[in-house]
Amino acid sequence: MADKTEVSRAGDGSKSVQEQAARNGMWLMPPVDVVEDEGGITLFADIPGVSKEKLSLQIEADMLTIEGEVDIPAPAGLEPSYAEVGLPRYRRMFTLSKELEPSKVAAELREGVLKLRVPKAEHAKPRRIEVKVS
Numbered sequence: 001m002a003d004k005t006e007v008s009r010a011g012d013g014s015k016s017v018q019e020q021a022a023r024n025g026m027w028l029m030p031p032v033d034v035v036e037d038e039g040g041i042t043l044f045a046d047i048p049g050v051s052k053e054k055l056s057l058q059i060e061a062d063m064l065t066i067e068g069e070v071d072i073p074a075p076a077g078l079e080p081s082y083a084e085v086g087l088p089r090y091r092r093m094f095t096l097s098k099e100l101e102p103s104k105v106a107a108e109l110r111e112g113v114l115k116l117r118v119p120k121a122e123h124a125k126p127r128r129i130e131v132k133v134s
Contacts, residue, residue: 027091030066038126040100040119047090048112055109057116059102064094066114099124 033044047055050068058065068090074080096102099120106117 027067027089029092030068030090032092038120040117043094043114043116043118045090045092045114045116046112047109047114050090050109050112050114052109055114057105057107059096059105062096062098062102064096064102064105064116064118066090066092066116068114 030045030047032046035042035044045066047066047068049070049072051071054069054071056065056067058067070088070090096118100118101121102118104119108115
């Protein structure tokens with residue numbers, strides 16, 4: 001999957017893009033790769049700059065929500081003259097299939113990549129049927 005989010009600069013110019021985004025509830029949609037195998041799905045979300053403490057993962061009903069806030073400390077009294085990250089927050093939502101087992105989700109954050117493993121429910125896993133000869 002590849003998603004792009006554009007942010008326009010609005011307002012009188014006295015506030016930073018980050019302040020405007022936070023006030024308007026704007027989020028970046030991180031790119032996510034989804035890989036399915038016989039045992040379930042694995043999601044890889046690119047969320048650079050998000051620490052474990054600033055990451056929130058929630059499952060409510062069949063909705064998986066990934067939220068994170070970029071945590072890039074800057075020296076006191078200094079403002080960047082150029083910044084690639086225009087919004088300080090990420091958010092992505094997915095509807096989970098009834099074939100998945102949301103109570104068994106495993107998450108790992110490593111070097112700016114969030115890895116989520118959602119296993120399939122037992123009833124949805126492929127199973128071998130034994131054939132009897134009579």
